[in-house]
Amino acid sequence: MSSLVLGLSHVRSLYTPSMTILNSTNNYDFLDIIEPVTAYTDGYLLSLNLGAPPQVLQVYLDTGSDLTWVPCGSTSYQCIDCGDEHKPTPTFLPSQSSSSTTDLCGSRFCVDVHSSDNRFDPCAAAGCAIPAFTGGLCSRPCPPFSYTYGGGALVLGSLARDSVTLHGSIHDGGGGGSTAPAPRPVDFPGFCFGCVGSSVREPIGIAGFGRGTLSLPSQLGFLGKGFSHCFLGFRYARNPNVSSPLVMGDLALSAAAADGGFLFTPMLRSATYPNFYYVGLEGVGVGNGTAAAAPPSLSGVDAEGNGGVLVDTGTTYTHLPDPFYASVLEALGSAAPYERARDVEARTGFGLCLRVPCARAPCADDQLPPVSLRLRGGATLTLPKQSTYYAVTAPRDSVVVKCLLFQRMDDAGGGGGASGGPAAVLGSFQMQNVEVVYDLVAGRVGFRPRDCALGAA
Incomplete structure (x- = not known):
């Protein structure tokens, strides 16, 4: 993957092992x-x-x-x-x-x-x-x-x-x-x-x-x-x-249970791929109103173990399947008041890059539309803007190019196509400045946007 932030894409072993514990x-x-x-x-x-x-x-x-x-x-x-x-x-x-x-x-x-x-x-x-x-x-x-x-x-x-x-x-x-x-x-x-x-x-x-x-x-x-x-x-x-x-x-x-700021969604299970952490995605919100509805394959896992969204910290970017990915790009492109940078898109492989006015870094003050994930069970996670867009160029002539750091899902990126497996992947870039809890007792995943540097060592 050739871009300023290199991408990992991991596909896991599909063997179903026993759950005997070595050191309890x-x-x-x-x-x-x-x-x-x-x-x-x-x-x-x-x-x-x-x-x-x-x-x-x-x-x-x-x-x-x-x-x-x-x-x-x-x-x-x-x-x-x-x-x-x-x-x-x-x-x-x-x-x-x-x-x-x-x-x-x-x-x-x-x-x-x-x-x-x-x-x-x-x-x-x-x-x-x-x-x-x-x-x-x-x-x-x-x-x-x-x-x-x-x-x-x-x-x-x-x-x-x-x-x-x-x-x-x-x-x-x-x-x-x-x-x-x-x-x-x-x-x-x-x-x-x-x-x-x-x-x-x-x-x-x-x-x-x-x-x-x-x-x-x-x-x-x-x-x-x-x-x-x-x-x-x-x-x-x-x-x-x-x-x-x-x-x-x-x-x-206990930290998740004591704080009401977490948004919980059910942890889905796959009989075919039981070693993965899955959640369901029902749509992607753009700005304050427009939304792209996700196909049924993203909101659940079928009897063959296909579908759902894999929560994967070993994959850098979030991957969505077509034509849903294309509909998200179209909604964001229509909502953003900036010119497309198609030359940068071709060079980086990202599907949506925009020329944003900026005199000097870090160029945080922009009108790029926020992106929210509408999760199964009713929770809506609004992603921090720095977890959605990334400045792939330095400011030049008072303009910086920012790209949406989502990518197209394909078989090489982890399934969802003819080979089966997860239909989409939630990557680590979109989890920055989001506290994530994997509650294996209650069978759920919780998300809470926060500045993770506030509690940093």
């Missing part, structure tokens, strides 16, 4: 995890502390996939087609961790990452004899895997296990809230992750936050509760000194 938060009376998240040029980063002593690696926070992986090994990490900005990436060194082990071929994580319908396949590939793997006695390592994302991205590696250290708040009384003590390091041993030596279009690691066995919240036991994030504006990209919190556990849910 039941080991603690009341535990919340509070981790700082920083903005990057094309997503949001979480620091993982792996091993003993801990090695710190930066990874993307991705609700649209399950596998957590890091660049790994004693040789240099190889990334193909990672762009001109790709620089040498820090790698995890298993040999320098006293608690590092390899995952075995018979583990549920090995079966999951190989997307196998037969739990014996990985052990057969590892060269075990039939009596050994049918009796659960094979001690061979899990065979190397490939894990595929959208747009041709993939990673190659092996499964490892090691301790992961996160910042936990252990407190009395349950429910968290403002009285919870400051987070302190909490160690989770035996965390399973991908040790990746090479990739295509994936320059750094990923923390998978999907609903499958391999995901980070699943292994830590938080899929019985929920989590929340509040993404900083992209103006903080590449500034590691400013962060906002990712919260897992009761504290995320």
